[in-house]
Amino acid sequence: MNMKVGLIQEQSLKLTMTKELQQAITLLQYSTVDLVSYLQEVTLENPLIDFIDKSSTTVFYHNKGNHTEEKENWIENVSKKGTSLHEYLRSQLCGLHFSPIERNAIEILIDAVDRNGYMKEDLSSLSIQFHVPEEVLEKQLHVLQTLDPVGVGARDLQECLLLQLQHRNDEMTSLAYNVVKEFFHPFAQKAWKEIVKETGLTLHQVQAIHDYIQCLNPRPGIQFEEEAPTYIVPDLIIEEKQGQWMVYYNDEFLPQIRMNASYEPLMGTGSDTEIKSYVVNKMQQCKWLVKSLEQRKDTLLRVMKEIIRRQPDFFVLKNHVLKPLTLKDIADELNIHESTVSRAVKDKYVQTPFGLYELKYFFTNRVASSDSDDTSAANVKKVIQQLVDNENKKKPLSDQKIADVLKKDYQMTVSRRTVAKYRDQLNIPSSSLRKRYD
Structure with a gap:
């Protein structure tokens, strides 16, 4: 065997993530509440960042699409711990x-x-x-x-x-x-x-x-549950004005981030290169942070606007019917990566005139249909729930019967096993357990 030791030069392509890109990705996947916590940690490490907290915020309580809204000091929302x-x-x-x-x-x-x-x-x-x-x-x-x-x-x-x-x-x-x-x-x-x-x-x-x-x-x-109530702060708010849907970025809860100008004189005076290097590094970090926050805002707005465009039945016709929609559909239209869309919708909420919804709610898989357009799994589940609610409890519908009704009356081609899976996801018991004898 011929063994040689030497230097070999090769060309290769590598994808290296810069600190700026890593920070942008991190901020995008945070919910509003998590983002505030992250910004507080960053400002403790960087004296050049001024963290201006806002005295009040709009608090939304998530409850099956309905919501209440009130202005109050955030500190007052700390749960009052009762007896365990x-x-x-x-x-x-x-x-x-x-x-x-x-x-x-x-x-x-x-x-x-x-x-x-x-x-x-x-x-x-x-x-x-x-x-x-x-x-x-x-x-x-x-x-x-x-x-x-x-x-x-x-x-x-x-x-x-x-x-x-x-x-x-x-x-x-x-x-x-x-x-x-x-x-x-x-x-x-x-x-x-x-x-x-x-x-x-x-x-x-x-x-x-x-x-x-x-x-x-x-x-x-x-x-005697001791867990604190969950307060949801929506990242986006949408309103209908003169037939047009307007999307707003909810920054009321987010603190204002700006650079502390009192450190700028250190850049031009003194001969201490270590201090100067430190200030330059922290200033760059502040600029990256502000830019990343703007990118987060822009991405969320673009994704939400595209969701509205792709779900006209839900928003324009207001019949709460969802069309099939995947992360890839949004990614291809906005010319961004699918993982970016995934991070953008993760743990994010939007306040609508119909209630508070998680962004993931608007994404649903395709189900075969007799119509020209496929229907969505969410619509199939909605129909299954309606059929069960209206069934004769003395003779409840079997999974096969539900599948037959979906195909005949709603042009939805769904197998019996799929009906059973959706029924389980809806926490609906089997027909034998739904049967009543009175």
């Missing part, structure tokens, strides 16, 4: 008498309760971990289960429902308790004929028990 589930449970222990080992056991159990109010930890594992006899934990678990909210400390859904039924006393309680205790799985799976055969109840009675159980709370601890 664990704190609430401990507050009810006052007045109860425990031995030291019992007190320790119930404290362990309270800490083990999850956010929904369930005891998911195995008592034998807790016994080994904390060196507390399992029978003591079992006894204190029963004490825990007598506390409010009713159903707390249950080890599964069945026990949670039974605990709540024990606190009720009406004509339906005893029937419901027996069915949940003895026939929980067939009851939940709506295999009700088995229950009828074993108990002598009628289907109408089992249906009534089902409706009665719906009044119970399957997640008793969720009312």
Whole structure:
């Protein structure tokens, strides 16, 4: 084998991302709230940047397309932390008498309760971990289960429902308790004929028990949810004026960024090259930041305007029907990369006269149609929801029947499996679980 050592010269093409490009990409993918946090961090590192925060902002609450709007100081939007589930449970222990080992056991159990109010930890594992006899934990678990909210400390859904039924006393309680205790799985799976055969109840009675159980709370601890409410600040606002749709960049919440002019004299005076180099570097960083923010604004406006142009039924006809639209469609039209569009719509919201929408909402896949234009998956889901809402609950539509109706009445060619997938995404139960017997 001929082995040689030497220098070889080659030509190759490389794509190198400059700091300016990296910063522009970073800013584009941030939501407004994240962008403000990022700008605050940058200004701490760069004394040449003046960060002028605005005293008030418009806060939007995202709620199924509807919204409310109000002017207020942002600091007042910090959530007021209420009593946690664990704190609430401990507050009810006052007045109860425990031995030291019992007190320790119930404290362990309270800490083990999850956010929904369930005891998911195995008592034998807790016994080994904390060196507390399992029978003591079992006894204190029963004490825990007598506390409010009713159903707390249950080890599964069945026990949670039974605990709540024990606190009720009406004509339906005893029937419901027996069915949940003895026939929980067939009851939940709506295999009700088995229950009828074993108990002598009628289907109408089992249906009534089902409706009665719906009044119970399957997640008793969720009312003590400690997460702060999510405030959404839209990046864009669109309005209709004289038949034309106007797109505005919402910079009300964004701070004003400008260069601190007091450092400019350091550029021309003094002989300290290190100071001069530092100031030049920070000035360049400030210029890049301002330019990147302008690029972010321009990209978002262009993308939103193209979305409006591509979705005339939704905006112009106002029928909330979406046409098939992909990121590539927008990218090709605006002559930008598809990844740029993806970053532009990520975690971004637009305030419309119809409510607050995430930009991703306007992008939907194509579904074959008998018409000249393909329809969108969003429209198919909308029709499926309408069909289920209006169906005869005693004879609910099967997935195949829905597929047949879509093809015959709406010219939408969708397979049964696709209907099942969309139905799951809409959180619609199967036809057997939707069936009613009254």
